[in-house]
Amino acid sequence: MGSTSFGIPEHRFGSNGEKMPVLGFGTAVFPPVGAEATKMAILQSIKLGYRHFDTAAKYGSEQPLGEAIQEALSIGLIQSRDELFITTKLWCGDAHGDLVVPALKRSLQNLKLEYLDLFLIHWPVSCKPGTYEFPIKEENFLPMDFNSVWAAMEECQRLNLTKSIGVSNFSCKKLTDILAIANIPPAVNQVEMNPMWQQKKLREFCRANGIFLTAYSPLGANGTFWGSDRVLECEVLKEIAKAKGKTAAQVSLRWIYEQGVGVIVKSFNGERMKQNLGIFDWSLDEDELKNIDELPQSRGVTGVAYTSKYGPFRTVEDIWDGEM
Secondary structure, eight states: OOBOTTSOBEEEOTTTOOEEESEEEEOOOSSOOOHHHHHHHHHHHHHHTOOEEEOOGGGTOHHHHHHHHHHHHHTTSOSOGGGOEEEEEEOGGGOSTTTHHHHHHHHHHHHTOSOEEEEEESSSOEESTTOOOSSOOGGGEEOOOHHHHHHHHHHHHHTTSEEEEEEESOOHHHHHHHHHHOSSOOSEEEEEOBTTBOOHHHHHHHHHTTOEEEEESTTOOTTSSSOOSTTTTOHHHHHHHHHHTSOHHHHHHHHHHHTTOEEEEOOOOHHHHHHHHTTSSOOOOHHHHHHHHTSOOOOSHHHHSOSTTTSSOSSHHHHHTTOO
């Protein structure tokens, strides 16, 4: 594993040799803070050393990210777009075979880029074409035609619109379905993961199948309607943090990294942005890892948000096949 010039380790994809910084900067903010604040936070993060940026068509942050990249180039924060790793995601309303390539082209236009580094299917479900609402109304749900959607994702890679393709929020069963039909297997599966929702079964499955797992909500999505402070207020993590002279957030991020998993951090606060970078020059000992391993497990976004009232899925089982 190499690292960026700022010391962030990089994961190299086995399929094409592309390198992805294992720590990414997330741009999904709920409630949204506005395009200008998003752009300024991204510029600050580039100054601090972040090089991997995670967005999605649904987040409304593609445009400010694109503007931040242009500005970073013009003022010399980076010399070339190639120094950055950019991920965006296909929304459910575009998750239809004939809409995938146009959706990616639209995202590239928003980002003012010629290519992506990684393009993910946001959720393993579709909704009526052209539906961009959130939450999705129950009558607008459609089962995903995995064959045509994944074939179109592969076409995006063949057209050099993206260097790699992958998925997000896919269970072991859904990944098995994709692997059965894929000519190009997914490089990444981005899912909710933190010490309170450790995804052990999914981690093993992805490792065995050469799929790199990346964690979102690594601190429990505190401050969102589906998240909580259960990670940051966890006594076990706080005790380890105190002993190490770190924060509970840093302990959580370091634990994820030590599981061989990438992590998307999301803070527009300058001090916390710095702290989130400070997880690579120390480690957790065997007892600390064991104590974290034994924490009681409960899901956050995947337990609460997937109801017709709050999120795009009627029940958890619709999407995770009861595997949680």
